[in-house]
Structures are given as structure tokens and as C-alpha cells.
Amino acid sequence: MSDQTENEESPLAGEAYTLTSEPKLIDGRRVLGVVPGKPSTGESKDLIDEDAVMVWPHLLVRHAVAALAVMLLVLLLALLFDAPLREIANPNLTPNPEKAPWYFAALQELLAHFHPLVAGILVPTGILFGLAALPYLDRNAYLKPRHRKVAITAFTAFLGIWIILTLVGFAFRGPNWGWVWPWNEWYGEL
């Protein structure tokens, strides 16, 4: 289509490009007079993954449903479980075990095995900088998992270790940071 017009004359001179003041309506769609009679989105109804679709309403509806689901979950949790509140803070009465919040439980677990400089400083800073550097270290352009074996294995290993350490620190540690089975004794705190 464009070939023709380009070869023959300037597009602006072509009749097809003259905009009428009132757009035509064909099949309920307003057509600017460039393409006669066909909706500009094409005729094919095949759903192609790479096709651009309108965010409103397609994504917004999905986000709204996701938001409602999350809010329902929060509502149920808040109705069923009260947030914990212990006795008033007492600097002279150290509880045993002393537990960090669960998202730091992995670090606290590491603290039991390594020098605090390693577990408390080097590991967390290393993780943060390592994560931030990831896109610059992994320059492999492929997206499919089978072409990214190294990256996926490394990240999965890291994630797995971290989750295990978190679980251990959160639920499997009791007085003096000794091992406990959570189904026998529970020391996890939220």
C-alpha cells in the first residue's frame, strides 16, 4: 500500500489522505478515510501472544480482581488472627530465644555459624549488591529456561538456601538457639 503512494507522488497530495471533516462510521468504527471499510485492527481474530491489546479494560480488570483477592485475604487474616502483643518492653529481661523478625531469620541463623562480620555485614551487603548487579553479570539474551541453565541454577540454589535458612531460624530454633521441632515446641514469632 505505502509502496504505491511513495512511488507516485507525495502522500499529502494523494486523495486518500484528504481528511473529511466528518469521520465515516463503518461497523460502528470511525474510519479516517485512509483504509476503506476495514477496521484498523485487522480482520484476523486469532489470539496472538505478541499482539498489542488495550490495557483498559483487559489488564485493569485483571488487576482489579487480583486486588480484590488480596484484600479479601487480608480481611480474613485480620478477622481470624490478632496481631501479637507481649508484655511491655523490659530491657532487663532478655527473652530466650531472642528472635529477629522472620525476614531476618536467615541472617540470624547464619550468625550462629559464622563470625558476625561475615553473617551480619558481608553476607547481607553481598546479597544486595549481587542482586543489583545481576542484570549486568548475566548478559545472556535468551529468555527460555533451557538457554539460561547457569543463571537459573545459581538463582534457584540461592533462593532455596535462603528459604531453608529462614525456615530453620524462624521455626526450628528454641532456647539458646538450640534445635527444636516446631510440632513439639513452637518459638516462631510474627
Place this chain on the structure above:
Amino acid sequence: MKVMDRVRHSMMGRSFFRAPDRVTTRDVAAGHWANFFLHIYPVKMRRKEISFRYSWYLGAISTVLFGSLVASGVYLMFFYVPSPANAYGDIINLETQVAFGQYIRNVHRWSAHLMVLAVSFHMARVFYRGAYKSPREFNWVIGVVLLLLTLLLSFTGYLLPWDQLAYWAVTVGTGMATYVPFIGDRVSEILLGGPAVGASTLIRFYVLHVALLPAVLVVVLAVHLWRWRKDSMLDMERSEP
């Protein structure tokens, strides 16, 4: 629908929506651009990118949880004074005297835990679909900053009830700072405002928790979403042999 059309066509409706009637896709796009709230979003995305499978909507879910935290947090602020003499009693008062106090406190607490989870899973999802690759590298870096901010927000909030749980969790957490080489004691003192967790720690954590960190998070999140919108239709699909 008819009523809505009437509203949109009225003088006020036109001044309010400032968008053409939604006849063509183009009109819808124009309406999208003209709307402050919608303009956070791209106008168009690839079909596969709006599916659940692609993102599990975890970024959106993190944003919703942050909204829930702001809303419930503001309510809690009306009834809470950050001093060792008041804080604990204020929480008891909130739970027993204030209308919906216990419920709102629960909402705030569970939303906070869920947000840490959602943000972590969001990161994992982004990793596994390779969405951190060029040209999206820097948005991943911004994401790491958001993860750190989320953790810091949770941690500073943890101290505020001023109970044994709060006090000792924060003592353990901040204790790590003393191991920073050479300047550990200085760092710890700046964090705590003294040699141990006390009144100055509480006010420091409070200000960080209700003012500084949320403000920074909102700005960084705005950049994160802005880049997401700008990058949404950029090509990522590399030839896959």
C-alpha cells in the same frame, strides 16, 4: 451505561473526563492518556504480558498491599504516641477502646508480612521470566532498592508496639550493626540514638517508619512504574534457536 453516557456528555462531564466518546480504539487510548490514574499504566501491552502466568500480578499485589498499609497506618497514627511511656499503653487502648482498633492493627500487621512475601515473590517471578534483561536492567536495580525499603519499613515498624517482642527483635537486628568494621559502634549509636534501644531509638524508628521511608518508597516506586510503562512495548524477545 445510558446514565454514564449522559454524565459524560454533560457540560461538567466533558470538563471532568476531557476525553472523546469511546467509539474507536483510538478514543479509548485518548481517554486513557487523559486520565491521571490510568496514565500510570501503558496504553497497550502484549497479550501474553497481561496474563496471570506472566507476572502473577505480584507487582500489582505489592502495590495494593502498600496502599492497605498506608490506609491502616494513618488510622493507627491517630491513636499512637511514640514514647516509651505511652506507646505500649496506646496499643492496648487501641485494641480495647478504639473503634475497629484491633481490626485495623491486624490489617496493618498482616499486610506488612504479606508485602514482604509479595515483593520477594515478585522479584523471583521477574527473575524466572528473564524480565531483568536488556533494556530492563535498571528497573531491576530500582526493584532491589524497593525490596530494601520494604524490609526497612517492616523492621522500623516492628519496634513501635514497644513490647518484649518488638524490643528484643530490634535489639538483635540492630546488634549486627556493631560489627561494621572500624565504625560499628558509631553506626549502632546513630541507629539507636544511644548505647541501647531506648526512647531515642523509638522516635528515630517512628519518623523513619511513618515519614521518611514511605516518602522515599513512593518516589522510587513512581520511577519503577514509570519505567515499566515506558518499557512495556519494547522488544525483549530474542531469536530463540
